[in-house]
Amino acid sequence: MQIVKNSVVTLTYSLSDSKGNLLEESKEPISYLHGGYDNIFPVVEEKLQGMQPGDTLSVTLEPEDAFGEYDASLVRVEPRSVFPVTDIQVGMQFEGGAEGSDEMILYTVTDVSEDTVVVDGNHPLAGRTLHFSCTVTDVRPATPEEIAHGHVHGPHGHSH
Template sequence: MRVSKNSVVTLSFELSDSTGKLLEKSDQPISYLHGGYDGIFPTVEEALEGLAEGGTVAVTLDPDNAFGEYEDELVRAEPRDAFPMDGIEVGMQFQAGAEGSDEDLVFTVTEITAESVVIDGNHPLAGQTLLFKGTVEGIRPATAEELVHGHVHG
């Protein structure tokens, strides 16, 4: 079987930055529903199309095809008293609405002063060119239920 629309693809992968620094490596293979279901970066999905088990890809992802460009307007300083006095630390994350949007974003606390808390709604890899290397570990037809739901089960 080859990777094609409506197949469940299982792959191991490594994600590196443009300098070759390893950012993430799959401890266990991941599975996604192939064919435009948003389970993996579209550029990677295109590269996997037609591969058989054991096939490999190496895809360079520019920011627009990965986590987007870094947006300065997603960084903001909020009044310190809008946060709990105890327990907030740099690196903590929380979900909140973005200004002018109905969408919730994950914000990361990047700085804490006596007067303010600086939060950043950008993905940590926003603005970066990335290298995705993957190996197809398995391919199977998707079940009817997976196709209806648009994602892999089990």
């Protein structure tokens, strides 16, 4: 079966930086619902259209095609007293409101001092050119329930 709208695509992948350093690799196959459901990078989804099991894809993703440009305004210095835990460490993550917005975003602690905590709302790969490679391992029609929910159910996908 070829990859078309409303098909479930299963693949293995690797993600590298522009220098070829491996950043992430699937240990197990992953599955996503194909057809504009925002379950995979849109550029990758576009390139996978029409492929079938056994096909491979390699694509370079500019920041705007992956995790966006780095936005310095998403870096905030907060008083340590506003955090719900006392043992704050670099790498911890907290959900918080974006400055001047009702939108909630995930902030990562990047620095801790006696009185302040620096948090960054950018994705760790924001602003970076990435290389995405994958092999299609399976393609099947999506169930009506998967289409209605906008994501895959069962093995390699989401379960309720």
